[in-house]
Amino acid sequence: MNAAKVLDAKGLACPMPIVKTKKAIGEIESGEILEVQATDAGAKADLTAWTESTGHELLDSSEADGVYTFFIKKG
Amino acid sequence: MIKPMTAAQVAKRVMNQEELFILDVRNESEYKDWKIEGNSIHVINKPYFDLLDGVEEIVEELPNEDVLVVCAKEGSSKMVADMLDEAGIKEVSYLEGGMKAWSEYLEPVKVGDLSDGGELYQFVRLGKGCLSYLVESQGEAMIIDSNRMIQPYLDFAEDKSLTIKHVADTHLHADHISGGRKIAEETDASYWLPPKDATEVEFDYNGLEDGTEIEVGNTKIKVQAIYSPGHTIGSTSFIIDDQYLLTGDILFVESIGRPDLAGKAEDWVGDLRNTLYSRYKELSNDLLVLPAHFSKMSEMADSGVVAKKLGDLYKDNSGLNVDDEQEFRKMVTENLPPQPNSYEEIRQVNMGKINPEDEKQREMEIGPNRCAVN
Numbered sequence: 001m002n003a004a005k006v007l008d009a010k011g012l013a014c015p016m017p018i019v020k021t022k023k024a025i026g027e028i029e030s031g032e033i034l035e036v037q038a039t040d041a042g043a044k045a046d047l048t049a050w051t052e053s054t055g056h057e058l059l060d061s062s063e064a065d066g067v068y069t070f071f072i073k074k075g
Numbered sequence: 076m077i078k079p080m081t082a083a084q085v086a087k088r089v090m091n092q093e094e095l096f097i098l099d100v101r102n103e104s105e106y107k108d109w110k111i112e113g114n115s116i117h118v119i120n121k122p123y124f125d126l127l128d129g130v131e132e133i134v135e136e137l138p139n140e141d142v143l144v145v146c147a148k149e150g151s152s153k154m155v156a157d158m159l160d161e162a163g164i165k166e167v168s169y170l171e172g173g174m175k176a177w178s179e180y181l182e183p184v185k186v187g188d189l190s191d192g193g194e195l196y197q198f199v200r201l202g203k204g205c206l207s208y209l210v211e212s213q214g215e216a217m218i219i220d221s222n223r224m225i226q227p228y229l230d231f232a233e234d235k236s237l238t239i240k241h242v243a244d245t246h247l248h249a250d251h252i253s254g255g256r257k258i259a260e261e262t263d264a265s266y267w268l269p270p271k272d273a274t275e276v277e278f279d280y281n282g283l284e285d286g287t288e289i290e291v292g293n294t295k296i297k298v299q300a301i302y303s304p305g306h307t308i309g310s311t312s313f314i315i316d317d318q319y320l321l322t323g324d325i326l327f328v329e330s331i332g333r334p335d336l337a338g339k340a341e342d343w344v345g346d347l348r349n350t351l352y353s354r355y356k357e358l359s360n361d362l363l364v365l366p367a368h369f370s371k372m373s374e375m376a377d378s379g380v381v382a383k384k385l386g387d388l389y390k391d392n393s394g395l396n397v398d399d400e401q402e403f404r405k406m407v408t409e410n411l412p413p414q415p416n417s418y419e420e421i422r423q424v425n426m427g428k429i430n431p432e433d434e435k436q437r438e439m440e441i442g443p444n445r446c447a448v449n
Contacts (some may be wrong), residue, residue, distance in 0.1 A: 015151040018124045041438065042147050049102040050124040 001060065001071050003035035004028045010039045010067060017043045018050055025056065025074055033059065036070040043068055077156040079171040080143055082180035086201050089113035089372075090182065090379045096138050099145045100126065100155050101174070109443050111145065111177060111202070113372050123151035130158045140165035148173040177202040178441055181227045183209070184379040186365065189316045193292055197365060197380055198227065204369050204444045205251050206381055210315055212292025217241040218264075219313065219321060220367045223252040223436060229261070241289055241298075243267035245323030245367060246310040247276075249336040249422050250415035250444040252436050256280075256427070269302075272309030277427035283311050303354055305347025306332035306446070308339070312355075320362040320385060325350055327366040328374035328383045330447035331394030333411055336418055340408045348403055351395055360386025368444050394448065407448050416442040 007024045009017040017038045025034050036047070044061060047070055051058040055075035062069050088095045092115040099106050100123035110118055121133050123146060142164055146152040152169040159167045170177065180202060186195040193212030200206070200222055208219040209228065216237040218228055221244075232239050239262040242255045246269060256278060259266035267289070270282040285302035299314040306324040310332075313321040324332040331351060334343035362385045369381045376382065389395050397403040415421070417439040423429045424436065431439070 013150050014146070014148060015123050015127075015154050019127060022124070022127055045104060046102050046122070046124060049104070049122060053122070053125055 001033060001035070003071065004032035006035045006037070008037050009043070010037050012038065012040065014040055014042050014046065018046055021047065021050070021072070025072065028074055030074050032074055034072045034074065036072065038068050038070070039066055040068075044070075047072070077153070077160050078166075078168045080168040081171050082176045082202070083182075085111065085143070085170065085177065086180055086182045086199075089116060089201060090184075090199075090375075095143060096141060097143045097145055098133065098137065098155070098159075100151050101145070101147050105147065105174075109174075109441075111174075123155050126155055126158065130155065130162050134159070134162050134164065137164060139163075142166070143168050143170060145170045145177075146173050148175055174202070175437060175441070179222075179224050179437070181207075181222060181224065182379070183227070183231055186319065186363070186380050186382060189318070191292065193316075195315060195319060196231075197382070198222070199375075199379065199381065200251075203251060203440065203442075206365070206367050206369065208321060208365065210291050210298065211235065211237050214238060215240045215292045217243065217289065217291045217298060218255070218258060219243050220245055220248070220323065221254040221258055223254045223440065225254040225258045225261070228254070228258060232262075238262075239264045240291065241265050241267060243283060243289075243313070244425075245269075245312065245321065246307040247272035247337075247422060247425055248324075249418040249425075250368075250446050251440050252421055253425050269307075269309030269311045271304070272307050273426075275426050275428070285311075301354070301358075303350040305334055305343055305350045307337060308343060308346070310350075314358070314362065317359075318361075318363060319365055320355075320358065321365050321367075322355075323367045324446045326355065326364060326388065326392075326395075327368055327370070327447050328364070328381060328388070329371060329392060331392070331407070332446060333448045334407055335411060336414060336446070337422070340411075344404050344407055347407060348400065355385065356389075358385060360384065360389070364388055368446050370443065370445075370447055411448060412445050415445045416440075 057073040059071040097118040106120040144152040144156040156167045156169040181198045196209045198207045210217045242259045268280040283300045287300040289298040301312045303312045
């Protein structure tokens with residue numbers, strides 16, 4: 001997937017992954033994709049709920065070796 | 076200045092029915108799954124990620140002072156608490172260690188005295204609805220249905236100069252990880268389990284058979300095992316000092332156990348019926364029933380103890396008043412609530428088959444117990 005920006009939020013605890021995601025999404029254009037990498041286990045449910053409540057779209061999420069990767073399309 | 080509030084302080088408020096206003100900032104699905112509850116607790120939910128731009132809209136829904144902010148671990152609640160403090164709300168606190176700490180907190184409550192001067196305590200795990208027990212008599216103690224966190228029991232025994240002689244589980248638990256084996260290892264106590272639940276366990280134990288009698292203290296407080304299958308095939312109850320009936324996950328104050336957590340609902344429903352409708356009926360109505368769980372605060376008496384006389388349960392508990400056997404069968408095998416989180420893995424841990432790291436074990440246990448048919 002072609003991400004306009006990649007955010008490394010690995011090692012950060014809640015609420016920082018979302019705080020940083022929000023900031024990063026503000027720096028890309030509508031329709032562009034943000035890739036977020038996080039290690040906080042709570043990030044998945046929170047990012048899913050956050051994208052829903054803010055009108056962005058969570059295109060894909062996956063987990064490998066304890067790292068969660070999310071692709072979010074800016075709404 | 077925001078202040079931390081410990082799980083112990085929250086527990087005191089819940090049990091003493093002191094007012095507390097909680098803003099829970101976890102996401103909506105976690106909040107719906109499980110939250111801090113109590114008769115004096117007012118709680119509202121607003122996820123922290125909806126408050127990043129400011130707390131103005133939520134401030135209108137909050138009292139002017141004494142608000143506790145709660146999240147999963149702690150970080151987000153601190154952030155939101157700071158924002159509320161800046162917005163002018165007084166006495167804002169956050170839950171130290173978050174819902175994880177709440178899930179683990181145990182409050183010992185005295186149930187009553189034993190005939191020789193000993194005492195019986197119920198350890199209430201408010202955050203998960205788990206109840207465990209400590210019988211003490213003449214400097215000796217027995218612990219039943221221990222939680223994974225064993226330190227509170229060890230500290231309690233040390234404070235009262237008790238030697239832990241016996242540890243038992245009424246059945247193989249599926250909703251929480253038993254600390255029984257660990258306590259037994261640390262204190263050289265005997266660990267008792269019903270053999271029918273232990274066919275696959277990978278450690279040594281003493282078999283609890285119907286009629287097994289365990290003595291605590293010199294004056295022989297009797298702990299009498301009664302085979303009472305239904306929640307699991309091995310489920311065993313205890314009569315302590317001819318006064319108290321520990322029912323495990325078979326009978327609760329306002330509900331009854333579910334037979335399906337090992338995947339055997341159809342096989343075990345008949346056992347459950349037999350235990351509840353004939354085996355327990357032969358026992359004295361004056362026995363005080365002490366279950367291994369509760370799911371509603373209404374099951375807790377003003378004293379903080381979750382208990383009710385067996386005779387009263389036969390009058391008031393709807394699960395004991397389904398005359399038609401088919402209807403009973405339907406009730407306990409259909410329309411069951413969702414199963415407890417990670418219940419299959421939890422059973423594997425309790426059998427000694429897997430041994431995940433502490434942090435993983437902690438996460439497996441998060442959430443309500445869901446051992447009852449309501």
